Amino acid sequence: MTDTTMAAEPIKLTRKDFASDQEPRWCPGCGDYSILAQTQKVMPDFGVPKENIVFVSGIGCSGRFPYYMNTYGFHSIHGRAPTLATGLKIARPDLMVWVVTGDGDALSIGGNHILHAMRKNVDIRVVMFNNRIYGLTKGQASPTSEFGQKTKSTPVGSVDYPVHPLMIALAAEASFVARTVDTQVDHIQKVMERAGFHRGSAFVEVLQNCLIFNDGAHRAFTDREVREDRMLVLEHGKPMLFGKNRDMGLRLNGLRPEVVRIGEDGITEADILVHDEASEDPTIHNMLARIYWPEFPVPIGVIRNVPRPTLDELIEGQIRDAVGRRGKGDIQQLLGGGDTWTVE
Amino acid sequence: MTTTKGHEVPVRELDRVTIRFAGDSGDGMQLTGTQFTRTAAVFGNDISTLPDYPAEIRAPAGSLPGVSGFQISFSSTDIHTPGDAPDVLVAMNPAALRTNVKDLVPGGALIVNSDAFTPPNLAKAGYAASPLADGSLKAYSVFAIPISTLNARALEGLDMTSKQVDLTKNFFALGVMFWLFERSMDPTLRWIEEKFGGRPVVAEANRRALQAGYAFGETTEIFHARYIVPAAHLAPGTYRNVTGNEATALGCVAAATLADRPLVYATYPITPASDILHQLSGYKSYGIKTFQAEDEIAAIGAALGASYGGALGLTGTSGPGMALKAEMLGLAVMVELPLVVVNVQRAGPSTGMPTKTEQSDLLQALYGRNGESPVAIVAPASPAECFDMAVEAWRIALKHMTPVVYLSDAFLANGTEPWRVPDLADLPDLRFAGPGDGATFYPYQRDGTTLARPWVVPGTPGREHRIGGLEKLDVLGTVSYDPDNHHRMSLLRAEKVARIADDIAPLEVFGPPDGELLILGWGSTYGAIRSAVERLQARGASVAHAHLRHLNPFPANTGDVLRSYRTVLVPEINLGQLRTVIRSEFLVDAVGFNLVRGKPFQISEIQMKAEQLLGDQ
Structure with missing residues (x-):
């Protein structure tokens, strides 16, 4: 996002300004409602006029998201939202562009596009709703469905191993990688706000519940009663502590992560890893993207956040350099360039 | 016309010459052809070229699949194709000779690099004996030149490997051709300077190779004439x-x-x-x-x-x-x-x-x-x-x-x-679609004439809206599953494209407005069809040519044009795709002429097909 997206005068928009006149049509109780509400809530914080904001989506339940945002919106085709967002951003560096997608859309049919939008550091925020199932097509296994999971398309259990979405984002060199949960309202807001202010390719996994086809997919660690013990809320510069009493933590034992309890076996807070989201070295970030319940608490928050020039900045920069070196090109001269001859 | 120029050989004037350069894909034939083309173009000839190269970047050296060719036709009159058959073939090795010589016109000039006719190369090309020695080429004027040897001699003393030296032999051949067709070396010398200016040895090698080839033409006694193709009479302008x-x-x-x-x-x-x-x-x-x-x-x-x-x-x-x-x-x-x-x-x-x-x-x-x-x-x-x-x-x-x-x-x-x-x-002003000035804005409100919808781009205040792949409600542009709306929108999208017919040039006819035969073409077959029609018309045949530039929609008068001739012939480099559409759209029983060989039609092929149809009537 370049400075031109900012309003000249501070504008005071509210959540309501970002709600379109369309009635959301997700199933009652769907986690998508919460993500929509929190997104609408944080949008005014960016100070970007709503006409300069574009939501692009693919196919699936998440694909409906743009219809409910009173910004510009493009509901495209399955898996291809990052491609449209990339072209839009190249043509219009002044716009703030979001991509809303799901686990099937982003990681199956659109896997290649996610990979390249991230590595090229396209200045887009990809918000992936991960319900670990195909919802809109009524319940087939998705690339994040569990091994052995019984679904409509896998009646005796899935034989596919699931992917780890955040590891893919990290492997693709996304410059911002985060995870949040649909039921944790404050946390979604925080993460969406961080993603919104990030410049470059941001990948946000939202663990989202599909009430109809995969209810409770994340419940084992997101339920109110257990979540403090089973999720690790990451904060930059803070030790990786968790648990109701914040007495459990993550440390490295050699090259392996290990859950330890403060006070046991002489463990002190000094033994606990301190989160550094800005570390260029991705080793710890990869570890955080990989560990999962039940072996480990599930990390949520911003895992990685590093500055890198964005695709649109680099393209504009090359144009600026070329104009600086040769002057602004004259198209008429270009047409008449090369070896020419004149017929009288 | 024959005049004597220089000290020895006569200069003959020709209307048109077609040359094909053929060699190994690593021999630089595309570059050689391009340089000759530039030179002919700058001189003012009308030109038409056809590069023909294998998909492999470097097929095995000397092999038949590795042959790369470049054909140029240059003329003092208006031409439409790179020529059916070359008058001159430059073959840098036996494989190039074998794959190309059948196209050379009888009596045509064949210039070969005799150094490349070694037993291994002959074997790779499938020759049991050297065609240079067995009399099999007697239909042509053969000029066997030891190009590799002569070129290496010209480059002696330069700090280059023998392999690097050999890579410049194409410019020796180019020099020979420049001499033979009285062309200035200046455009290519300029190109060498621009391209290799930073690498003085490479630049010098290419310069020497080119000049040595030219000098060879001048001093050798194997050529009995030089040829000049005067500049063409093109419309005034910069080309x-x-x-x-x-x-x-x-x-x-x-x-x-x-x-x-x-x-x-x-x-x-x-x-x-x-x-x-x-x-x-x-x-x-x-x-x-x-x-x-x-x-x-x-x-x-x-x-x-x-x-x-x-x-x-x-x-x-x-x-x-x-x-x-x-x-x-x-x-x-x-x-x-x-x-x-x-x-x-x-x-x-x-x-x-x-x-x-x-x-x-x-x-x-x-x-x-x-x-x-x-x-x-x-x-x-x-x-x-x-x-x-x-x-x-x-x-x-x-x-x-x-x-x-x-x-x-x-x-x-x-x-x-x-x-x-x-x-x-x-050129036309292309500043059309904008946000529109109306007080109300609907994403799918259409222009009354073209049915185009407004192009409102992100960043336009107050007009935030959503688009996408789901069916749109007419005018409003919101998502709609209404059956009648889908039918209406399907018709509107079809009608919008159909109305382009009112906004494009009518189909032009070259030749009589009605008659025996219309040859209808599209795309790159233009040159071959036009040349064939010119030849047939010169002999008094009732033949016209129409060429479609718009394939959807067709120009509004297309049906009328097609119905004005007894027979419509549609030559295509496919198995009859335009013909299928023409027949279904206009109920015209068009005849196809279809060859899918990966190469353009020859003029003579279309001419023969047309003559056959004319004869049948």
Whole structure:
């Protein structure tokens, strides 16, 4: 996002300004409602006029998201939202562009596009709703469905191993990688706000519940009663502590992560890893993207956040350099360039 | 006409000469041909060229599949094709001789590098004995020149390996040809300086090779004449030589200027379209943005995204890539945004013959999508015309808010001809669609004439709206599953494209307005058809030529033209795709002439087919 997206005068928009006149049509109780509400809530914080904001989506339940945002919106085709967002951003560096997608859309049919939008550091925020199932097509296994999971398309259990979405984002060199949960309202807001202010390719996994086809997919660690013990809320510069009493933590034992309890076996807070989201070295970030319940608490928050020039900045920069070196090109001269001859 | 020039040989004047350079794909035949072409063009000849190269970058040296050729026809009169058969063949090795000599006209000049006719090379080409010695070439004037040896001698003393020295022998051959056809070496010497200025030894080697070849022509006594092809009488103006791909790229750049919008070219490398990317990626100081996408789908997606943002979103590909782009093209139809998709057709199906030409993607362009999905289709007829048709593609896309498929092919893309440089001021104004000034705004409210919807881009305050691939409610543009609305919208999308017929030039006829035979063509067959028709007309035959540049919709008078002749012949480098459409659209019992060999028609082939039809009546 370049400075031109900012309003000249501070504008005071509210959540309501970002709600379109369309009635959301997700199933009652769907986690998508919460993500929509929190997104609408944080949008005014960016100070970007709503006409300069574009939501692009693919196919699936998440694909409906743009219809409910009173910004510009493009509901495209399955898996291809990052491609449209990339072209839009190249043509219009002044716009703030979001991509809303799901686990099937982003990681199956659109896997290649996610990979390249991230590595090229396209200045887009990809918000992936991960319900670990195909919802809109009524319940087939998705690339994040569990091994052995019984679904409509896998009646005796899935034989596919699931992917780890955040590891893919990290492997693709996304410059911002985060995870949040649909039921944790404050946390979604925080993460969406961080993603919104990030410049470059941001990948946000939202663990989202599909009430109809995969209810409770994340419940084992997101339920109110257990979540403090089973999720690790990451904060930059803070030790990786968790648990109701914040007495459990993550440390490295050699090259392996290990859950330890403060006070046991002489463990002190000094033994606990301190989160550094800005570390260029991705080793710890990869570890955080990989560990999962039940072996480990599930990390949520911003895992990685590093500055890198964005695709649109680099393209504009090359144009600026070329104009600086040769002057602004004259198209008429270009047409008449090369070896020419004149017929009288 | 024969005059004596220089000290020895007479100079003969010819109207037209066709030369083919053939050698190993590593021998630099494309470069040699291009240099001769530039020189002939700058001299003022009308020219037409046909590069013919294998898909393999370096097939095994000396092998038959590794032969690369470049044919140029240059003339003092208006010509339309690179010539049916070469008058002169330059063969750098036995394999090149074997694969090309059958095309040489009887009595034609055959210039060979005799050094390359070694037993191993002869064996690789399948010769039991040297054709230079066994009398099998006596139908031709054979000039066996030890090019490698003479060239190596000329480069003696330079700090180069013998392999490097050998790489310059093509310029020796070029020098010989420059002498034989009385051409100045200056354009090529200038090119050497520009290209190799930073590497003085390489520059010097190429200079010496070229000059040694020229000097050899001057001093040897094997040639009995030199030939001059005077300049052609082209329309006044400034000319340059362009390939179809170059002209396509320039046309799109010009269109962006005429539309006063940025051009974004998003593409994925594919033969024979990649040169468009190479060219446009060098135009940064002109503000042109290029994007090499991760795949064909991403390329058209990014182009459509750029169009959504208000730019000229352009993508380019060839057949296999076109297949992958189909779904996104359907989205472009649904969201009714301007988009141009360049398909440089090549021989298919599947990977087919990537470097060879074909016209077999017309039905794909027309029908290759799910649903009722109309797009406009245009096709340039010659390399230079690629410029005009690229501007035309954008004119249609922008004015009518529709995706346009632009069907070029490998022959147009790599072939060259002189192009009269236009003045931007003479080209159409392409500043059409805007946000509209009305107090009310609906995303699918249509223009009364064209049925185009408004192009309101993100950043326009107060007009935030959503578009997408789901069916739209007429006018309002919200999602709709209403049965009658879907029927109405399907008709509207079809009608919008059909109305383009009111906005394009009528189909022109070359020849009598009615009569025995009309030859109807499209795309790169133009030159061969026109030349055949000229020959037939010169002999008094009742034959006309009409060439379609707009394939969807057709010009409004197309049916009337077709019905004015007893027989309609449709030559195509496919198995009858335009013919199928013509028959279903106009109920005209058109006759096909279809050859799919990966190469252009010869004039004589079309002429013979026409004569056969005329004789049958």
